[in-house]
Amino acid sequence: MTLKNFLKKIKLSERTISAFLGILVVVVAGVLLFNFFQSRDEVDFLDEEEISQEKQEETFSSVLPTTHKVSQNENLWRIAEGYYGSGYNWIDIAQANNLKNADYLLVDQELLIPDVAVRWPEADSADEDARVNNYTVQPGDSLWKIAVAVYGDGYQWTNIYEANRSDIGPNPGLINPGQVLVMP
Known part of the structure; x- marks a missing residue:
């Protein structure tokens, strides 16, 4: 048989060979997945920290x-x-x-x-005492900066604006030095 005839024969059965190889790949992948999930249920995973x-x-x-x-x-x-x-x-x-x-x-x-009393973290009453009820606007302040200074979170500016909407007006970007804002 010559090389030309052999290649012609393979070309004719290429569709059958491709289908067979495709089925073989799917079966092998299925077996591997089945074994993976089967063995995963049997093994109890514990890391060193949990054991210690x-x-x-x-x-x-x-x-x-x-x-x-x-x-x-x-x-x-x-x-x-x-x-x-x-x-x-x-x-x-x-x-x-x-x-x-x-x-x-x-x-x-x-x-x-030692035999001592159990310690627990104390509630920090200083945080409640340090909370600002009113804030006087300084030159260069914005609601964002005030929220960061008072709450540590700039996104709280909307709460400050809502609590002081009548004093600030429709433009939250326009606050004046000396203006006293209520901190919610």
């Missing part, structure tokens, strides 16, 4: 004072959460152990866990 947290939870004692042996990837915050239920007690652990650098813990280091 589970180990920590098992080792924490509720009787205080006690000692704690530092494990890998532990820090004072996590240790305090384990014993006190609040990470804010890391300060007490650091003070009880005279730690100069609370970020530097060695694996297997023994720490004294």
Whole structure:
């Protein structure tokens, strides 16, 4: 058989060969997807942090004072959460152990866990006291700048405008120095 005859034969059956290869690709892709999703259901994925947290939870004692042996990837915050239920007690652990650098813990280091009251973050009443009720417009001010200064968010300018619409008028871009605005 010559090369010319062979190529002619392939050309005639090209449609059949393409259909067969297409079906083969679809079947292989289907098998791979099936195996992927089948094996995914069987494997329980846990990262190292979750595993170490589970180990920590098992080792924490509720009787205080006690000692704690530092494990890998532990820090004072996590240790305090384990014993006190609040990470804010890391300060007490650091003070009880005279730690100069609370970020530097060695694996297997023994720490004294003191018997102290649980610390919780205090509500910052200074934020409420510092809240401005009125604002006197300064030269160069805009509602955006005032909103950033008072609320830390320039997009609050619309609330300031709505609260002072009668004093500002229809143009929120036109405010005058010395004008007193109510902060909502």
